[in-house]
Amino acid sequence: MTPSLPRRTVLAAGAAALPLLHVRTAKAAPREIRFWHAMSGVNGERLEEMTRQFNASQSEFSVTPIFKGTYDELINATVAAYRTRTQPQLVQIYERGFMTMLLSGAVVPVQELMAAQKHEVNWGDFIKPIAGYYTHRGLLAAMPFNSSTPILFFNKAHFSRAGLERPAETWQGLEDQLRRVKAAGGPGSIMADDYHWSWFENYSAINDYQYATKNNGFSGLDTEFTYNRTPVVQQLGRMKRWMDSGLLEIAGQGVSATAVFTSGRSATFIASTAAHSAMMAASGLEWDAVPLPWEEGRTPRNSVIGGAVLWALRGHPEADNAATATFLAFVAKPETQVWWHKATGYVPATNAAYALAKSQGWYRERPTQEIAVQQLSRGEPTANSLGYRFGNFTQTMLAQREEAERAFAGQKAPQVAMDDAVARGNEILRRFERLNAGKY
Amino acid sequence: MSESTVATLPATRRALWPALRRRRPAVPRVEHGVKAAGFGGQFLPLLLLTPQLLILILFFFIPAVRGLAQAFLLQDPFGQEVHFVGLENITSLLRSAEYRESLRLSVVFTAATTVLTFSAGLVLAFATDRVTRGRNAYRAVLLMPYAIAPAIAGFVWAFLFNPLVGPAATLLHSLGIAWDPNRNGQDAMLLVILTASWKHLCYDYIFLVAALGAVPRSVIEAAAVDGAGPLRRFVWITLPMIAPTVFFLLIMNTVYGLFETFAIIDAATRGGPAAATSILVYKVYVDGFINLDLGSSAAQSVLLMIFAVALTVIQFRLIERRISYDVSQ
Numbered sequence: 001m002t003p004s005l006p007r008r009t010v011l012a013a014g015a016a017a018l019p020l021l022h023v024r025t026a027k028a029a030p031r032e033i034r035f036w037h038a039m040s041g042v043n044g045e046r047l048e049e050m051t052r053q054f055n056a057s058q059s060e061f062s063v064t065p066i067f068k069g070t071y072d073e074l075i076n077a078t079v080a081a082y083r084t085r086t087q088p089q090l091v092q093i094y095e096r097g098f099m100t101m102l103l104s105g106a107v108v109p110v111q112e113l114m115a116a117q118k119h120e121v122n123w124g125d126f127i128k129p130i131a132g133y134y135t136h137r138g139l140l141a142a143m144p145f146n147s148s149t150p151i152l153f154f155n156k157a158h159f160s161r162a163g164l165e166r167p168a169e170t171w172q173g174l175e176d177q178l179r180r181v182k183a184a185g186g187p188g189s190i191m192a193d194d195y196h197w198s199w200f201e202n203y204s205a206i207n208d209y210q211y212a213t214k215n216n217g218f219s220g221l222d223t224e225f226t227y228n229r230t231p232v233v234q235q236l237g238r239m240k241r242w243m244d245s246g247l248l249e250i251a252g253q254g255v256s257a258t259a260v261f262t263s264g265r266s267a268t269f270i271a272s273t274a275a276h277s278a279m280m281a282a283s284g285l286e287w288d289a290v291p292l293p294w295e296e297g298r299t300p301r302n303s304v305i306g307g308a309v310l311w312a313l314r315g316h317p318e319a320d321n322a323a324t325a326t327f328l329a330f331v332a333k334p335e336t337q338v339w340w341h342k343a344t345g346y347v348p349a350t351n352a353a354y355a356l357a358k359s360q361g362w363y364r365e366r367p368t369q370e371i372a373v374q375q376l377s378r379g380e381p382t383a384n385s386l387g388y389r390f391g392n393f394t395q396t397m398l399a400q401r402e403e404a405e406r407a408f409a410g411q412k413a414p415q416v417a418m419d420d421a422v423a424r425g426n427e428i429l430r431r432f433e434r435l436n437a438g439k440y
Numbered sequence: 441m442s443e444s445t446v447a448t449l450p451a452t453r454r455a456l457w458p459a460l461r462r463r464r465p466a467v468p469r470v471e472h473g474v475k476a477a478g479f480g481g482q483f484l485p486l487l488l489l490t491p492q493l494l495i496l497i498l499f500f501f502i503p504a505v506r507g508l509a510q511a512f513l514l515q516d517p518f519g520q521e522v523h524f525v526g527l528e529n530i531t532s533l534l535r536s537a538e539y540r541e542s543l544r545l546s547v548v549f550t551a552a553t554t555v556l557t558f559s560a561g562l563v564l565a566f567a568t569d570r571v572t573r574g575r576n577a578y579r580a581v582l583l584m585p586y587a588i589a590p591a592i593a594g595f596v597w598a599f600l601f602n603p604l605v606g607p608a609a610t611l612l613h614s615l616g617i618a619w620d621p622n623r624n625g626q627d628a629m630l631l632v633i634l635t636a637s638w639k640h641l642c643y644d645y646i647f648l649v650a651a652l653g654a655v656p657r658s659v660i661e662a663a664a665v666d667g668a669g670p671l672r673r674f675v676w677i678t679l680p681m682i683a684p685t686v687f688f689l690l691i692m693n694t695v696y697g698l699f700e701t702f703a704i705i706d707a708a709t710r711g712g713p714a715a716a717t718s719i720l721v722y723k724v725y726v727d728g729f730i731n732l733d734l735g736s737s738a739a740q741s742v743l744l745m746i747f748a749v750a751l752t753v754i755q756f757r758l759i760e761r762r763i764s765y766d767v768s769q
Contacts, residue, residue, distance in 0.1 A: 254598030
């Protein structure tokens with residue numbers, strides 16, 4: 001026995017007790033809520049940083065972020081949790097899950113929640129295509145969180161080798177340019193994995209083509225797809241033609257389209273503005289970005305958003321709801337919005353946040369990050385450009401992709417493929433209508 | 441050792457059920473081999489079975505029954521609207537062209553994987569006998585794919601054969617083959633068949649090596665002395681003697697192809713392009729977990745189960761009665 005042993009033991013015991021004590025006092029005070037999210041990688045770290053900022057900003061509440069996998073996995077986990085009454089207070093759900101969540105009976109509309117908890121939010125200040133997408137019966141149903149819209153990234157080196165400065169404004173002009181890039185020994189363009197969003201949905205919004213009846217689903221569950229009677233069919237034909245002549249390539253599995261573009265082997269890349277973080281991380285890539293092209297002779301309208309919103313789930317005590325509302329108020333603050341916008345590349349959700357970022361000189365440093373905001377707020381949204389409100393939207397989209405891919409492979413003519421996509425989509429819409437009759 | 445493994449598999453299966461059903465006191469019977477060993481009473485065996493039965497009830501029977509019930513309902517994911525629709529989920533599936541196509545793809549995929557895995561496994565198992573130097577290394581290399589997670593295997597193969605960046609695809613292109621699994625559904629199907637077979641190859645290999653090792657040398661030598669060539673010896677001596685293993689692998693490969701290839705497909709093609717690799721088990725997943733169409737997904741599971749059971753019964757009826765399990769004893 002050495003005399004130093006007891007002292008060491010005491011020290012060790014003290015050291016062990018310290019964090020325990022700390023946890024206890026920390027746990028006793030703030031009301032903790034769970035926040036399930038689907039942000040991985042860098043954006044996941046940013047999200048956790050945001051909750052840390054919130055937790056440090058006050059002592060009453062504490063938000064615990066929990067990563068639950070992809071958007072698909074997250075909505076599944078939410079369903080399972082709600083059915084077993086173990087749901088979290090807050091979940092991040094992608095835009096295609098909007099109708100499922102809205103009519104689920106499992107959510108508290110966020111504007112209602114904030115009013116009940118006496119939080120002032122300037123609801124009129126949200127950027128129109130964002131607010132419009134998520135507003136039902138005049139109330140914002142969920143809090144806009146990560147909103148994005150597609151823009152056109154291009155490789156400056158490949159363009160300048162073909163004697164071109166920047167992509168043309170129209171699809172026709174762009175096609176001509178891509179042929180010139182190819183003729184100068186340059187590569188084709190890479191197609192993003194979520195191409196349906198840019199090439200069909202945003203294409204229809206920007207060119208003001210009707211996608212479905214009943215204002216694209218906004219004014220009734222009995223909406224029917226109509227995009228097989230619009231230039232979307234020609235757009236599909238254009239994609240097929242570009243693929244056949246090597247102007248457009250599919251990344252497929254095993255490699256991401258973003259990685260193909262950032263490695264410098266593509267002329268252009270139409271993708272979410274959230275791809276900015278990957279662009280900036282890429283070394284030796286000379287890139288720039290422009291708004292999405294439109295059809296010759298059309299007046300371009302606003303594009304539509306993608307991304308996700310935060311839903312407050314039902315079934316929690318009043319104190320939890322207070323915590324949820326306080327956190328959502330924090331998310332909606334211009335300062336938080338600007339921080340998030342800068343850190344991730346997602347667009348600021350409010351005009352105040354946009355003005356703040358602008359006054360800080362952010363867009364002089366990063367002009368391409370302003371494209372998305374400008375494109376989203378271009379003109380007054382029409383019935384065709386406000387957004388899409390379809391039940392089972394993921395399912396109709398997957399059916400559409402299947403048919404589009406039949407056209408890519410030459411198994412079906414573009415018109416036949418889109419006719420079939422619309423027929424299948426309408427059947428899926430009817431299934432949703434039947435189940436939710438009278439609820440919308 | 442390998443001899444007894446192969447020979448006792450069906451025997452244990454038969455022995456399980458009577459043990460469970462037996463209500464009256466066990467009557468001592470005169471039996472040989474494995475069946476001779478047993479418990480006197482029924483308390484201890486039931487006690488020993490309890491943990492396994494609980495797991496089965498909790499994770500298999502209860503979900504299966506609930507799944508079966510869902511197949512007759514139309515409901516929203518959160519479960520607040522539930523409509524009983526009878527057989528509608530099933531009839532609409534049978535009417536749907538996409539479902540019938542998925543069924544056809546499953547048959548093609550499972551048959552191709554079964555045949556490819558088995559024949560390649562057989563050739564390699566034969567070669568094991570011939571390899572003299574580095575035999576352990578040879579076996580280790582063959583067993584490696586089994587240790588790789590299916591999702592990783594799918595991803596690696598998807599990368600290798602990716603038409604833009606994959607080295608294997610570049611090789612194919614340089615040979616003048618227009619390989620493009622991103623647009624051409626048949627290429628994609630070929631890719632997942634190869635990946636799934638490669639992944640499952642060693643399973644067949646292990647069993648076949650064991651079975652081949654159990655064939656008595658003396659019989660084969662006798663046949664050789666009688667003037668039978670290698671092919672003749674294989675068809676008339678070896679094959680009948682390893683028939684129980686062949687039959688077992690046939691069923692296991694079918695089950696593997698139908699049910700266990702989900703992760704490979706999800707990683708390698710995501711069922712695409714244009715649903716060209718969306719076999720039944722993948723479609724169940726997409727409709728249930730991505731499209732949140734629980735009724736249709738449950739109906740598909742029920743049909744898939746019926747399909748797999750029917751196939752197994754047919755295999756038993758057609759093939760098992762021609763197999764003698766006593767050969768190797």
